[in-house]
Amino acid sequence: MYAAVRFGQRHVQIFLLFTAIVVNYVAKFNVGVAVVAMTNAATTNPNFPEYNWSDMEKSYILSSFFWGNFITQFPGGYLCRRLGAKRTMFISTLGSSLLALLPPLCVNWGGWSIYCAIRVIQGLFQGFLFPCIHAHLAAWCPINERNRLGALANTGIECGTLLAMFVSGMLAASSIGWPGMFYISGGMGLIWCVAWLLLSANKPSESKFITTAELNYIDASRSSIRKKGNEDEVPPTAPVPWHAILTSLPFWALVVARSAHSWGFSTLQAEIPSYMKGVLDMDMQSNAFYSALPYLAMWCMSYVYLIVSDVLLTQNILSLTAIRKTFNTLSFWIPAMGLICIGLLENDQKIFAIVLMMISVGMNAGATIGSALNTIDLSPNHAGILMGIVNAVANVIPIITPLLVGVVVTDEHSREQWQIVFIIAAVVFALGNLFYLIFGRMELQPWDDNDHLRRKEVQNRKLAKRSDMMAYKEKPNCVFVLKMVKQNFE
Structure with missing residues (x-):
């Protein structure tokens, strides 16, 4: 058995994946601040153009990213399998970053509709991202470090969301105004693309910088879980075992869990601020500090979950299955209770509402370790394909939930109508996790290897x-x- 290499190229790859998520999430979520700054210049920097967009037009802009994003999730897994993560992630981030530079140049003559179109195409490019990230993690992570390194890379989600909410607001109010948000966001992505081209490799054996000791360590770890005579990776031209994947109950348990997470988190992220404004008379979106607090809690909690899970796993206190299911339960059921409690608060309990939202969003960070990394447990060889399917389904949810809110909440000041929305989200959270507890698995599936179809x-x-x-x-x-x-x- 080869000795572990403490620091090496696999950690460089994880840092590149972390920063990839950060730059893409900043470009994805800065729209919330951008729309406010572009339609109400007095709240940021009045020296830049202001546009008179209706609430419906602003809603189209906010949701347009997801119209394109869910379309390319599934093709993203297949494209990553054919071209490799290096080229596919480069195309994804380069396209998203170049598009991030366009709104200040195009909105003056194209209005809200051109901004909406840019967001749709940006979503198409970013749809390739997560299938590639999971495929890259499967290729580079030794088995005993997979949970730690995978979770570390995915903390970019919380970091990127926090930066998009907080730093974007500061940039919009600065001397460079709201156009500066787009230029800096796009510039960050382009710098990342250069670093990715220079330092990344599809797999350890292709890296120009990896040491022989680290290569042997990774290969030995990956081979240890495969059956004798079946240690090779599945080649890109090998057929995907579609029937086995689509009839796998552990895979569908993951789909249900990630869809339930998408429903609950989109309610926490998009609807709670509207509820606080309409019912509690508290406009969180106008206060960058209050807006960023829940995501700061989420980013901090992601490291708490990471450290605790690593200790439990390395000390053999809990199995990987127990850790994933326990953390997923905490990240689903505590926010479910938080949603119901928030709906019961009175107007004079605003601080308590903020605390509850921080707890709910913060605890939800455990879903990364709880279920998001489960694709690699089930099938390292097909992790990109699995993530493409899972994300394609889950990314439809943020399109559906606002429509449901629009049907249920006809009066934004009605506490009873909002309570219905929160109860539905809490039930989805609870049942989704229950299904995952019963049917979820963290073992390598028989259809992962290259000989499955022959057998x-x-x-x-x-x-x-x-x-x-x-x-x-x-x-x-x-x-x-x-x-x-x-x-x-x-």
């Missing part, structure tokens, strides 16, 4: 031969005899 074909032929034998015993004739002879020579 399935042999099994089918044996079953056909057995069926023919039974038929021959019931009614023997020359046709059956010739068929059995032919099969014996195949």
